[in-house]
Amino acid sequence: DAKTTQPPSMDCAEGRAANLPCNHSTISGNEYVYWYRQIHSQGPQYIIHGLKNNETNEMASLIITEDRKSSTLILPHATLRDTAVYYCIVRGFGNEKLTFGTGTRLTIIP
Amino acid sequence: DARVTQTPRHKVTEMGQEVTMRCQPILGHNTVFWYRQTMMQGLELLAYFRNRAPLDDSGMPKDRFSAEMPDATLATLKIQPSEPRDSAVYFCASGKGQEGYNEQFFGPGTRLTVL
Numbered sequence: 001d002a003k004t005t006q007p008p009s010m011d012c013a014e015g016r017a018a019n020l021p022c023n024h025s026t027i028s029g030n031e032y033v034y035w036y037r038q039i040h041s042q043g044p045q046y047i048i049h050g051l052k053n054n055e056t057n058e059m060a061s062l063i064i065t066e067d068r069k070s071s072t073l074i075l076p077h078a079t080l081r082d083t084a085v086y087y088c089i090v091r092g093f094g095n096e097k098l099t100f101g102t103g104t105r106l107t108i109i110p
Numbered sequence: 111d112a113r114v115t116q117t118p119r120h121k122v123t124e125m126g127q128e129v130t131m132r133c134q135p136i137l138g139h140n141t142v143f144w145y146r147q148t149m150m151q152g153l154e155l156l157a158y159f160r161n162r163a164p165l166d167d168s169g170m171p172k173d174r175f176s177a178e179m180p181d182a183t184l185a186t187l188k189i190q191p192s193e194p195r196d197s198a199v200y201f202c203a204s205g206k207g208q209e210g211y212n213e214q215f216f217g218p219g220t221r222l223t224v225l
Contacts, residue, residue, distance in 0.1 A: 043114075043201050043216025044153070096141060096205070097166070098214060100153035 004088045009105040018075040022088030025069040030093045035073045037084040083108045112136045114217035116202050122223045128190040131220045133202030142185045143203040192224045
């Protein structure tokens with residue numbers, strides 16, 4: 001699976017959109033981009049995934065660049081409960097394993 | 111609200127003792143994963159099962175760790191003998207295991223401290 005690069009930490013004001021970037025320049029055609037988050041002392045939680053098209057669900061939006069070398073997770077109206085470590089993971093089709101990196105520690109500021 | 115459950119939530123034991131951690135996957139999920147999380151190594155996959163059969167345990171120290179699924183509702187991770195370096199949070203996750211891209215649902219974890 002392709003390697004991902006994320007900033008180690010970010011801050012965002014409560015109520016604003018949080019935009020978390022991820023670089024995956026070596027991604028191949030059949031690899032998906034997944035986002036999970038881990039709130040302190042809890043197990044990781046699935047957020048969203050995509051292949052090439054932008055995706056949106058009740059939690060977030062995922063924007064994947066046309067060349068698929070990077071993506072952005074958007075939390076549209078961040079709340080204090082969104083403070084967590086966010087992991088961007090690239091995973092090949094048919095590969096059930098998740099390889100977690102160091103993620104981005106997002107802090108929502110009141 | 112279906113959830114993965116893990117017991118115990120916390121375990122403190124002495125070096126050399128046997129430790130057994132249990133996981134109940136979400137009903138209907140056929141894939142079970144064991145992860146370990148430490149400050150130094152982050153989240154690492156230890157082993158995973160599909161339909162109760164082990165598919166990959168390459169992340170697990172073979173000499174002291176063992177993972178089993180006695181039935182579809184129970185997965186166990188055993189450490190014998192335990193060592194201080196095994197201190198970590200152990201997470202179990204389950205998924206539907208279809209087509210390789212379904213999400214994994216994580217349990218709350220077992221925090222293990224080996225003295």
